[in-house]
Amino acid sequence: MILYEYPLNERIRTYLRLEQLFRRLAELVPRSHALDHHYAIQTIFEIMDVASRADMKSDVLKDIDRQKQQLNSYRGNPAIAEQVLDGVIAQLDDCFTQLNQLVGKTGQSLTENDWLMSIRSRIGIPGGTCEFDLPAYFDWQHHSTEQRQADLQRWAEPLAPLAESIVLLLKMLRDSGSPQKVVAPAGQFQQNLPQGRSFQLLRLRIDPSQGLIPEISGNRLLLSVRLMRKGDDDRLHLAQEDATFELTLCA
Numbered sequence: 001m002i003l004y005e006y007p008l009n010e011r012i013r014t015y016l017r018l019e020q021l022f023r024r025l026a027e028l029v030p031r032s033h034a035l036d037h038h039y040a041i042q043t044i045f046e047i048m049d050v051a052s053r054a055d056m057k058s059d060v061l062k063d064i065d066r067q068k069q070q071l072n073s074y075r076g077n078p079a080i081a082e083q084v085l086d087g088v089i090a091q092l093d094d095c096f097t098q099l100n101q102l103v104g105k106t107g108q109s110l111t112e113n114d115w116l117m118s119i120r121s122r123i124g125i126p127g128g129t130c131e132f133d134l135p136a137y138f139d140w141q142h143h144s145t146e147q148r149q150a151d152l153q154r155w156a157e158p159l160a161p162l163a164e165s166i167v168l169l170l171k172m173l174r175d176s177g178s179p180q181k182v183v184a185p186a187g188q189f190q191q192n193l194p195q196g197r198s199f200q201l202l203r204l205r206i207d208p209s210q211g212l213i214p215e216i217s218g219n220r221l222l223l224s225v226r227l228m229r230k231g232d233d234d235r236l237h238l239a240q241e242d243a244t245f246e247l248t249l250c251a
Contacts, residue, residue, distance in 0.1 A: 006202040006216040011059055014050060015166050021047045022163040029152045034141040037148045038129070044110070045120050047159055051106035057099065060165050064096045067172055095168055098161035106162045110155060173201055177250035187227040187239030193220060203248040212239055
């Protein structure tokens with residue numbers, strides 16, 4: 001099954017983008033080739049760009065606090081395992097503390113590294129990191145794999161509190177949903193969302209053997225899914241047959 005996720009507000013959209021970037025960074029750093037480490041540095045810069053919003057850190061801290069308050073309200077419920085509850089709350093507390101201790105915006109300490117910032121200023125230019133533009137960076141790419149990895153881990157360290165917080169918040173959000181199988185007649189599906197409940201994330205799983213690609217749109221009142229198929233002209237066309245997929249709404 002292929003999983004597609006669609007955010008229903010801008011905050012979750014940003015969280016998902018950051019999660020993807022953190023996953024990419026975690027994939028690239030352990031590799032040995034200098035080219036992989038070039039893209040790891042680029043990913044660090046992308047994380048800094050996405051997380052540079054003035055209210056980013058505040059939003060995450062508020063979400064952590066909100067989740068903690070909600071979990072504390074479950075205390076005394078016989079259906080809830082207190083030990084598990086305490087463990088999750090401890091994780092939230094740890095994330096809150098680590099993130100709150102960071103000074104300024106995420107990655108702000110990296111902006112004081114002139115060497116990194118010289119790369120950042122040119123990495124968005126096509127071919128802008130050639131050896132004649134950045135000889136010191138070219139030299140770094142010829143360092144040992146172990147040294148490059150140590151540098152990358154050191155540069156990624158200030159980003160870790162945000163990464164851990166985002167991963168935990170998204171896990172809790174995903175766990176809040178219950179999957180249901182739905183049918184899209186002639187490739188189209190619409191559903192009104194109940195008022196009074198704020199859904200934040202849509203998750204859609206579909207069997208790849210159907211050869212269908214979901215185009216998802218939605219807001220707090222309505223969601224819509226159009227199942228498309230790639231044609232011989234390399235364009236997407238609406239499927240004509242009925243199709244099934246698994247839908248999960250997370251609040």
